[in-house]
Every structure is written in C-alpha cells, then in structure tokens.
Amino acid sequence: MTPIDDDSVVEPTQPGRKRDPSRDASILEATLEVLAEVGAASLTMDLVAARAGAGKATIYRRWTSKTQLVIDAVAHMKRNQVDLEHLPDTGTLRGDLLGLFKPQSMEESERRLKIMTGLASLLSQDRELADAANGAVVKPWADAHFALMQRAVLRGEISASADIQTLSQIVPSMAAYRSLVQRKPMELAFLLSMIDGVVLPALGIHRFDVPSVTPTRRGAGGAKRRPKP
Amino acid sequence: MTPIDDDSVVEPTQPGRKRDPSRDASILEATLEVLAEVGAASLTMDLVAARAGAGKATIYRRWTSKTQLVIDAVAHMKRNQVDLEHLPDTGTLRGDLLGLFKPQSMEESERRLKIMTGLASLLSQDRELADAANGAVVKPWADAHFALMQRAVLRGEISASADIQTLSQIVPSMAAYRSLVQRKPMELAFLLSMIDGVVLPALGIHRFDVPSVTPTRRGAGGAKRRPKP
DNA sequence: CAGTTTCGAAACTTGACAGTTTCGAAACTC
DNA sequence: GAGTTTCGAAACTGTCAAGTTTCGAAACTG
Known part of the structure; x- marks a missing residue:
C-alpha cells in the first residue's frame, strides 16, 4: 500500500465531504482489468478512470503516480489467494x-x-x-x-x-x-x-499411476517410453 | 533480419555513394549496449544514434522502426553463441x-x-x-x-x-x-x-562428487548434503 | 447557512520521443 | 564535372499521455 499518506493520525475531525472508500476498490479493480486486457504499456489513466467510472482527480487524490497505482493494484490482488489452510489432500x-x-x-x-x-x-x-x-x-x-x-x-x-x-x-x-x-x-x-x-x-518418485488423465499417451514433449535398449 | 528491403536483386549498378556496411554493425552493437544499460523502455533512437556515432537518418534508412531495429539487434546477438560443436566433455x-x-x-x-x-x-x-x-x-x-x-x-x-x-x-x-x-x-x-x-x-543421479568447488560448504539455497539416510 | 472537501467530467499544460526533413560534405558512376 | 546517394548533425513535426486545473454538484461540519 502506498496511497498518498493522508491525515490518518491525530485528527480532530475535518470538515467537508468524506472520501468514498468504495472508489478505492473500484479503481484498483479497474486497474487490474485494464492491465489484463491491454498491458501496462497501453494502460492510461484515462482508461482506468473511465473503466472505474471515476475522474482522474479522484485517482490522483489517492495515488501519486501511475506506477504507484499499478503496484498497489498488484499487491491488492494478493487477496483471494490460494488458501494455505485448505489445500488438497489426496494422499499422494x-x-x-x-x-x-x-x-x-x-x-x-x-x-x-x-x-x-x-x-x-x-x-x-x-x-x-x-x-x-x-x-x-x-x-x-x-x-x-x-x-x-x-x-x-x-x-x-x-x-x-x-x-x-x-x-x-x-x-x-x-x-x-x-x-x-x-x-x-x-x-x-x-x-x-x-x-x-x-x-x-x-523427488525420487518414478512410478505413478495416471488415473483418468488423457487416455491417449500424454504428449509431454519428449518423454521417451522405452528405457535403455 | 528485416532491414528495409533495398535493391539487392537485379540491379544495374547505381550511382552515388555506397552504403557503409560498418554502420550496420555499429548501430546494432550500440542498440544492444543501450538495451542492456537502460532497457527498451528508455531506449531512444537519439541515444542509439549518439552511441553509434551515427545520424538518425542513417538508422531510418536501414530500419523502418525502433521495434524492427531492436528485433534485428536481438537476432544479431545470436552469433557468438554457445558452439554446439565444441561442448565441454568432462566425462560426467x-x-x-x-x-x-x-x-x-x-x-x-x-x-x-x-x-x-x-x-x-x-x-x-x-x-x-x-x-x-x-x-x-x-x-x-x-x-x-x-x-x-x-x-x-x-x-x-x-x-x-x-x-x-x-x-x-x-x-x-x-x-x-x-x-x-x-x-x-x-x-x-x-x-x-x-x-x-x-x-x-x-535424472536419477543422487550421488555426485563436488570437486574443487567452494571448500566452504556451498550455500545453494537448500541442497542438503546427505542423500537418503 | 457558510465554509470545506469530495465527486465525475472535461479542458488544459507539458514533456518526451518516434519519425521526417534539411543541410553541407563526402563518395561514387558515367 | 554533372548528377546521385550516402554520411552525421541538427532542426522540425506530430502524437500521445501523465499529471494539473477547473467546474458545478453533492456531502459533510459546526
């Protein structure tokens, strides 16, 4: 996280409209979408703003630069991650x-x-x-x-x-x-x-069953079948 | 190779100064240098031209675009490659x-x-x-x-x-x-x-000598010394 | 209500750079 | 020598997008 370091600490309540936290999520999400679609090179702030339904001012009020926004967006996607808690447990x-x-x-x-x-x-x-x-x-x-x-x-x-x-x-x-x-x-x-x-x-495992996977000899790109002739 | 496809074929001798082939090499070499130093994103044609001691016109007379130049430069470095002819042969x-x-x-x-x-x-x-x-x-x-x-x-x-x-x-x-x-x-x-x-x-090789390599226990990030106990 | 901050939208400023063109000098053909 | 092409250097053109500012409306404080 590297949002513009706002007034989070010692603050005696400020006047004015409050920031809408839902904008943060929208913008980060839009950034990831655009990133996946056109890549960082073709990602423009206007594109992100349009996708998020936000103004560029709103974005720049939270992130100092395009790079910071992208970094934050990438870090943000760490959530919804592979749960180290419930991993598969098939026995092998x-x-x-x-x-x-x-x-x-x-x-x-x-x-x-x-x-x-x-x-x-x-x-x-x-x-x-x-x-x-x-x-x-x-x-x-x-x-x-x-x-x-x-x-x-x-x-x-x-x-x-x-x-x-x-x-x-x-x-x-x-x-x-x-x-x-x-x-x-x-x-x-x-x-x-x-x-x-x-x-x-x-890991020393050379024999394994191949249950229910591609009955037609898997084409792993060169695994020879017969051992030494 | 994708230089501007010049008059290479059927040609009845042309008037004018001839192209200096040494410029091609200089430019490609300069491109690789700049590439390694600042990356393709910050690579500018002016930079390459300056490094090669050439004019931009000279570059654009040979390549249609920055991208083409870079592609050619990368392909050019395929020379001086690992000789598949004389590979090491140590016995193991x-x-x-x-x-x-x-x-x-x-x-x-x-x-x-x-x-x-x-x-x-x-x-x-x-x-x-x-x-x-x-x-x-x-x-x-x-x-x-x-x-x-x-x-x-x-x-x-x-x-x-x-x-x-x-x-x-x-x-x-x-x-x-x-x-x-x-x-x-x-x-x-x-x-x-x-x-x-x-x-x-x-590949099934679990025991190997470690001759003349770092007497002080190599710290290869986890390769344990003893094979199966 | 008065003052302040946020919002989306749009206009604006600015710098960077790809690609062109121009120039004077050299190199080549006929 | 006349005409042509190359060369390096430098000036020029055009585009694109990052970041800024402005605006009118909304939301909040006291």
Whole structure:
C-alpha cells in the first residue's frame, strides 16, 4: 500500500465531504482489468478512470503516480489467494499438486499470469513492482507447493534430503516464464510434463499411476517410453 | 533480419555513394549496449544514434522502426553463441553442465540476460520480439543442455526414459525468470541448486562428487548434503 | 447557512520521443 | 564535372499521455 499518506493520525475531525472508500476498490479493480486486457504499456489513466467510472482527480487524490497505482493494484490482488489452510489432500503428492489446479483455480491462475504478462513493460523499470508481481503471482503458488511437499516428507512419501525449497519454485516460475515470454496459456499438458517429468522424478518418485488423465499417451514433449535398449 | 528491403536483386549498378556496411554493425552493437544499460523502455533512437556515432537518418534508412531495429539487434546477438560443436566433455553430466559456465561464458550469459531483462517492456507488445529473445537467449542454452544430456544417455549415465526435452529447459528458463523478475544476477549458487537440486536428481543421479568447488560448504539455497539416510 | 472537501467530467499544460526533413560534405558512376 | 546517394548533425513535426486545473454538484461540519 502506498496511497498518498493522508491525515490518518491525530485528527480532530475535518470538515467537508468524506472520501468514498468504495472508489478505492473500484479503481484498483479497474486497474487490474485494464492491465489484463491491454498491458501496462497501453494502460492510461484515462482508461482506468473511465473503466472505474471515476475522474482522474479522484485517482490522483489517492495515488501519486501511475506506477504507484499499478503496484498497489498488484499487491491488492494478493487477496483471494490460494488458501494455505485448505489445500488438497489426496494422499499422494502427485494428486495434491494436480489437485491445486482443478476448479476455478485454473482460470484464476490464468488471469494472474495474464496480468503479470501485461506488467512486463514496467517490470524492468521498478524493482518494487517486480517484487510485487513476484509476491502476488509466483510466491503464493510456490508456497503452496512447498507446503504440499513438506507434507509428503512427513508422510514418508519422499526423502527428507530433497531440495524442496528449490523444487517448489519450479512449476510457478516456469509457468510465469512460459506466459511472459513464450505467451502460451496454462495448459494441463504443460503441468503434467513439469510434474511428471521434473518435480516428481527429482523427488525420487518414478512410478505413478495416471488415473483418468488423457487416455491417449500424454504428449509431454519428449518423454521417451522405452528405457535403455 | 528485416532491414528495409533495398535493391539487392537485379540491379544495374547505381550511382552515388555506397552504403557503409560498418554502420550496420555499429548501430546494432550500440542498440544492444543501450538495451542492456537502460532497457527498451528508455531506449531512444537519439541515444542509439549518439552511441553509434551515427545520424538518425542513417538508422531510418536501414530500419523502418525502433521495434524492427531492436528485433534485428536481438537476432544479431545470436552469433557468438554457445558452439554446439565444441561442448565441454568432462566425462560426467554434472561436469559438462557446470563446464558450460566456466570462462567468459559466465559474463556473456549475464550480458544476454541483462539485455533480455531490458527487453521486457517490449515483450508484451510483439510476439515476434518475444520469440527473438527466446531464440537468442534461452533456446541455444537449452539446446546445449539437451545435447549434453543426450550424450549422457548414450554413455549410459542416465536413463533413456527421462524427459530430457523438458529437463533441458529448466536451467535456462529459470535463469531467465530469475533475471527478468527477481532481478538477481547469474550466480554459481543458483546454478548449483538447479543442477544438484533439480536436474540431476530428476535424472536419477543422487550421488555426485563436488570437486574443487567452494571448500566452504556451498550455500545453494537448500541442497542438503546427505542423500537418503 | 457558510465554509470545506469530495465527486465525475472535461479542458488544459507539458514533456518526451518516434519519425521526417534539411543541410553541407563526402563518395561514387558515367 | 554533372548528377546521385550516402554520411552525421541538427532542426522540425506530430502524437500521445501523465499529471494539473477547473467546474458545478453533492456531502459533510459546526
């Protein structure tokens, strides 16, 4: 949060109309929408104002600059996050990792990644913004993976010597890179090749059932079937 | 390459001063320098012209727009690339992967990643540019990893059933993400945690010597020393 | 009610920069 | 040498959008 630091402290009641808190939410929400649609480069304050049904003066009364607004908007989306409380619990790590991706969670991730992609143009300008994006999109996702892996360790499913810290970042980071540079959307095939081709093997899990997923030999992009000839 | 398509074909000799081919190189080189220093967002044609010791007219005689110039510059840096011909050959995959990073290759990668980071602002605008960046920075690196892994398969060091296609992309992509979003430079510690914590374990290699690398217990962000207890 | 602040809307100011054009000098063809 | 194209430098044009100001109406305080 970095709104214009108003009179929040010691204040003997001020005259005049009060600020409408609903405007804050509208503006932040509009910012995220525009961000996802046209990207930060083409995001103009007029566009945001129009979308929020607000005047530019109202925006500049709360944020000092476009960059600050965007940073705040990105941080704002950290809410509605993956609940570290109720993570999937299917009994196997593979099931858990895939379970993270079932319901609306899929399109929510897609949305976040889209916003991050649009953010690209500002990432190189502000370290602060880059941190916010990382913290809002990749970090919580990695945290979830970390928690799931930790549980798998306790359960005895995987070795305690595995480098869980590093491995938990693979899927989120690769997904972000993929979205950012390669411009490909979230796809199950990608997830599967990451989980089955990288994460699980690295954790020492080489045999796993593939229940109810694409009966036609998954095309993870090169996983050979036959071992040494 | 997308210079203004001049009279290259059927041409009966033209009058007038000839184009100085050395200007092309100067301009492209200057573009890359500026790109690495201030990023594409703050890259102006005047800046490039000044750096190259050229006039803007000279630039616009060869490229139609800033974007085209940048795309060409990025493609231009594909030269001086990792030679797929003479890759390191140390006898072990780990040695080979690390060997890719010894000499000036380290700072060259650093430079490329810096350029890519600066490029971020345009990545979201042009798919073409994003492809060029991916092709110039990440792709060749991944190709090298792929070749090294393939050799390890033939040598019998790793199983042929491993998803080499996916695994060869891990290090380059993660390095790019790291540089792009987290703004951290290339570091040996990062490489080690990727190779020892992810890639090699995923290939089924769990025990490896750590010869002549940081006698003081490497702090690779979590790679534990002892394998399964 | 008098005074103050907020609101949305719209007009305005300003700086930055992509792309053009102009200029005088050099380099080339015939 | 006449005509043409290139060169670097610098002046010029045009657009776009960030940020500011103004306005009339609403909302609040005392």
